[in-house]
Structures are given as structure tokens and as C-alpha cells.
Amino acid sequence: MHPNDGFRELGRAECLRLLATAPVGRVVYTRQALPAVVPVNFGLDTDGAVLLRTPAASELARAVDGAVVAFEADAVDMARRAGWSVVVTGPAEIVIDGPEAGRLERMAPCSWVPSPDEVFIRIDAELVTGRELVGRRTMYGVPLPA
Amino acid sequence: MHPNDGFRELGRAECLRLLATAPVGRVVYTRQALPAVVPVNFGLDTDGAVLLRTPAASELARAVDGAVVAFEADAVDMARRAGWSVVVTGPAEIVIDGPEAGRLERMAPCSWVPSPDEVFIRIDAELVTGRELVGRRTMYGVPLPA
Numbered sequence: 001m002h003p004n005d006g007f008r009e010l011g012r013a014e015c016l017r018l019l020a021t022a023p024v025g026r027v028v029y030t031r032q033a034l035p036a037v038v039p040v041n042f043g044l045d046t047d048g049a050v051l052l053r054t055p056a057a058s059e060l061a062r063a064v065d066g067a068v069v070a071f072e073a074d075a076v077d078m079a080r081r082a083g084w085s086v087v088v089t090g091p092a093e094i095v096i097d098g099p100e101a102g103r104l105e106r107m108a109p110c111s112w113v114p115s116p117d118e119v120f121i122r123i124d125a126e127l128v129t130g131r132e133l134v135g136r137r138t139m140y141g142v143p144l145p146a
Numbered sequence: 147m148h149p150n151d152g153f154r155e156l157g158r159a160e161c162l163r164l165l166a167t168a169p170v171g172r173v174v175y176t177r178q179a180l181p182a183v184v185p186v187n188f189g190l191d192t193d194g195a196v197l198l199r200t201p202a203a204s205e206l207a208r209a210v211d212g213a214v215v216a217f218e219a220d221a222v223d224m225a226r227r228a229g230w231s232v233v234v235t236g237p238a239e240i241v242i243d244g245p246e247a248g249r250l251e252r253m254a255p256c257s258w259v260p261s262p263d264e265v266f267i268r269i270d271a272e273l274v275t276g277r278e279l280v281g282r283r284t285m286y287g288v289p290l291p292a
Contacts (some may be wrong), residue, residue: 006259023224028181029173035174035181035216039231041224070181078169078187081258085185111277112227132275133258 010130015086018130022073022086023051027060027123029092033093036063039041042071043109050088051108056096064121066093070097071123076133083133087146090126092117156276161232164276168219168232169197172179173206174267175215175238182209188217189255194271199253201261202242210238210267217269222279229279236272238242240265 010018018027035038038060043051050071056062069092076083095101096119104120111118156164172185183194184206184267187196196217200206215238241247242265250266257264 024222026172026183026218026220028183030181034235035176036213037172037183037216037218037233039218039220039222039229040150041222053286068180070183072171072172072183072185074172074185076170076185076187083185087183089180116244 003116005135008132008134010132012085012128013087015128015130016044018084018126019050019073019086019088019118020073022045022075024034025071025073025118027052027064027069027071027092028041029060029064029067041109041112043059043107044109045104047141048088048128049090050121050125051104052121053108053111053114053118054121056117056119061094061119064123065094069123081133084130086128086130086134087124088123088128090124092121092123095122096120099109129133148220149183152280154276154280156230156232156278158194161192161234161274161276162271164230165196165219165232165234166190166219168221171217171219172268173210173215173217173238175210175213176231177209187255187258188287189253191253191268192248194234194274195236196267196269198267199254199257199260199264200267202263202265207240207265207267210269211240212236215269228260230264230276231279232274232276234269234272234274238267238269241268242266251271269271 027039040052071088074085173186186198217234220231242280
């Protein structure tokens with residue numbers, strides 16, 4: 001990325017630290033060969049994996065099981081032209097029962113709309129990228145409008 | 147969708163009205179066969195198409211030209227367990243010059259980080275879906291924790 005393009009690349013640790021501050025993120029996946037996206041609340045596992053709950057019968061659970069998905073969160077302050085975005089990309093796994101489900105039961109946040117047949121989705125943080133919008137204040141040496 | 151699942155489906159007109167209130171949205175596309183997502187500021191064309199600007203040489207411009215992409219915006223109030231999300235799905239087109247570029251010049255918002263070689267991306271609003279989180283207050287007749 002161009003050093004003066006108004007963005008600063010963020011390292012993995014910084015990305016995960018910012019991600020932990022976001023109340024909402026978005027799962028990005030493929031549905032019938034088309035791009036799909038759904039906002040969710042989420043938690044982070046100790047290794048940075050993204051954790052969420054969804055009904056077992058949900059389209060999301062069916063679509064992402066075993067697939068590589070992306071998970072995005074951001075915070076942008078339009079007035080200050082400042083903000084950040086982080087994307088976690090990795091394989092999603094459905095966890096239904098066993099000791100791992102017991103562990104996630106304690107770590108994953110409750111659904112916005114709890115359902116009696118929930119499963120856990122765990123998105124492995126294989127690739128974690130992020131950037132901070134630091135803004136460009138001039139172009140061709142001329143200040144940009146505020 | 148189950149009538150009591152805590153979500154209400156939104157019609158196209160309502161989706162576009164909400165979309166117009168969002169300062170930020172996210173383009174969802176495919177990059178090297180993997181799901182990718184990037185937050186952007188945007189405008190809406192008179193027919194609901196999503197308009198944005200990006201450098202001609204950007205990865206986004208190269209990746210989405212002619213492809214079907216999704217565009218998502220949302221607003222969620224965690225405390226009230228209320229919110230909405232809207233997704234526009236349709237083919238993306240790069241507009242570089244000609245009368246259409248002149249028209250979009252007046253309609254598309256400025257980039258967060260303006261660049262001298264910008265093009266327009268226009269995402270046709272072929273499919274517009276949205277839902278409102280209305281929350282579920284009880285499960286099995288038992289009030290959920292606030």
C-alpha cells in the first residue's frame with residue numbers, strides 16, 4: 001500500500017485488540033455462489049478465533065460449516081475522518097457438543113435472539129488484517145476540504 | 147423466517163430509506179476465491195444503486211468490475227437489542243468517463259482519502275433485503291435476562 005494513501009496497516013496484535021472493542025461484526029460468506037453478509041455479536045477465543053452462536057437450523061450455520069469465511073468489524077468517525085477496520089479470514093467450524101462446546105458456552109456471547117437449538121460457530125483467525133484510516137489532508141499539496 | 151425469531155423482514159423501500167441514513171457500508175466480494183470485505187462511505191443513486199469512489203488502481207476496483215457483489219450497512223444498539231441491517235446484491239460496474247461519470251461526479255460522495263485517479267463503482271440494486279432486530283423477550287415463556 002502506498003505510504004501516503006491515508007491508511008496505516010495494523011499488525012495482528014493491534015487488530016485483535018481493536019476487534020475486542022467492537023460490539024458488532026459481520027460474517028462474510030458465499031451463499032449459492034453469491035457473496036453474503038450478516039451482522040452478529042461475537043466474542044474472541046484466546047487464540048483470536050471469532051466465536052458466535054446461531055440456531056442450528058440457520059442458513060448461516062449451514063452455509064459456513066467447513067468453509068473459509070471472512071469476519072469484519074470496524075469503527076469510523078466520519079467527522080474526524082478517522083477509524084479502523086479489521087478482517088479475520090479462516091475456516092469456520094460448527095461446534096455442537098462435547099468438551100469444546102462446554103468451553104465455548106462460557107466464552108461465546110449470547111445471541112441477540114436466543115434460540116433453544118443454538119450451535120457455536122468458531123472462525124479460525126488464520127489471517128488477520130487491518131488498517132487504520134489516518135486521513136489525507138492534502139492532495140497535490142493543496143488542503144482538502146474539511 | 148419464523149414469525150417469532152426476533153427479526154422483522156424489511157421491504158425494499160424501507161431498506162433504501164435506512165441505507166440512506168448510514169454513514170458507512172461494506173462492499174463484500176471475492177478476492178482470489180476467498181471472501182473479502184472493505185468498509186467505504188457511499189451514496190445512493192436514484193434507483194437505489196450504491197455509489198462510491200475508489201482509486202482506479204485499487205484492488206477493489208480490479209476485483210469487483212463486472213462481478214456480482216454485496217453491499218451491507220447496519221445500525222445496532224446493543225443496549226436496546228435493537229437495530230437493522232440491509233444488504234444490496236447486484237453486479238458492480240466501474241464508471242471511468244463519459245456522461246455517466248459526470249452524473250456520478252455530482253452524486254457519489256468524496257472518498258475518505260481522495261486520490262487523483264479515482265473511478266466510480268456503481269452497484270446495481272438488483273436484490274435489496276433487510277431485517278430489523280426486534281428482539282425476543284422470552285424463551286419457553288420465560289423472560290430472557292436484560
